[in-house]
Amino acid sequence: MLLIRHLVLPVHRTVPWGQVGAAGAVGLLLAALTRTGESAERLSLYLLRAAILVFALGLAFLLDDPARHTTATVPTRRPVRLALRVALAVPAAAAWWLVALLLVPPDVRPPVADLTLEAGAAFVLAVAGGAAVVRFSELTRPGRSLAAGLLTTSVLAMLFWPGRWALFVPVEDERWGAAHDRWAVLLAVAVILGALCTVEPLRRRVRP
């Protein structure tokens, strides 16, 4: 615990807040668009989803670490270091989400709990993706390529995801409840994958 206390400040300084902040600002702008007129109000769900996506793209940079190789063999374990970064980002993400929700007029605000689930899953997926890149590659700054991959995947998922497993459904759609069950599964899978990817292997898997 003492070690964590000493690490908080330097790790905070290693987090790429610039990218996260820029994405957050763009996301809030999108959320604020719901106040610009009647048609924007009708689109509030989609604007909020776009805002979530943009902020998730910013979080894809969270595990960028130019000093990764210089600090690769220190005794403080990788899961501890990554968890600390994530822990530092959680309050910022929560605050951002609260502001984004408050920017949407209450009468057109989509169901908060369900949309919070979507946001949580998107954010965790972005960070878990970063953990996976760190686990399986030598990249020190995976954020840019990861964000590009996330954006492409999200657009493709919105366009081509099979209807019976739909995730992006409108509020009035009868599949809304089922879609959010799937969001919950997605969140759980992302949490597990992210946690597994933080572990440093002792052996490589030998291919025959």
Next chain:
Amino acid sequence: MTPTVSASGLSLRYGGTRALDDVSLRLTAGVTGLLGPNGAGKTTLLRVLATALPADRGAFTVLGHDPGTARGRQEVRRRLGYLPQTPGFHPDFTAFEFVDYVAILKEMTDRAARHREVRRVLDEVGLTEVRGKRIRKLSGGMRQRVALGAALVGDPGFLVLDEPTVGLDPEQRMRFRELIAEAGQGRTVLLSTHQTEDVAMLCHRVLVMAAGRVRFEGTPAELTARAAGRVWSSTERHPGAKAGWRTGTGTFRNVGDPPPGAELLEPTLEDGYLLTLDGAGAEVAA
């Protein structure tokens, strides 16, 4: 002498490429040089020994601990300093802040003792004057010294240095040699380099790697002795030479099997290295 590092049968593949092929070695206190052409497996071996990369097969111990277990790896890392081939930094940190950050990651939680250690290390690598300067404003040589300072912090018993003198000008390289020689006092240093002069000047032992295997292990004098009677001078490049080049005096220095009556020259470590590589079937640049 008890070896600091003892490895046997280390093997590692990248796809179809054998990066390490049944490597066994023993490292004792002092500076051991690791020579080899690009792609020989030097960096892979260093990363495996530094616990940055697990091997596919084989085992090794560092200072009596087995990095093949979670606890053993932790113990090794507590006694290890590692300077990677291309060290990265957080550029907004000052030299002091960065080494201090690494010191915290090395579990030094007593602030006063840690700051003393960081100041000692920065003094050792000659960065006391610029310790408050942001890393982005430091020269390449100074950044390399910051990375060496980060490796040295905590007084590790085993120091792994991957081509630390690459890209440095001759004066910086000389300064770095002094630092490595100092670092080699009382601890085990494994130094990967392309510079045979570094090995000749610093190392008590030398390993030559090619195609993932250790082709030579011995003293620099023994490596040099491999070329005894196999270096000669001629007025033109000898067709039978393994390597040959025109020297500043206009004559050719040939390395290989000399013709009868050739004017033999005193061999250098580089000659022995070239002949060792040639024996390993590796490409020798003429």
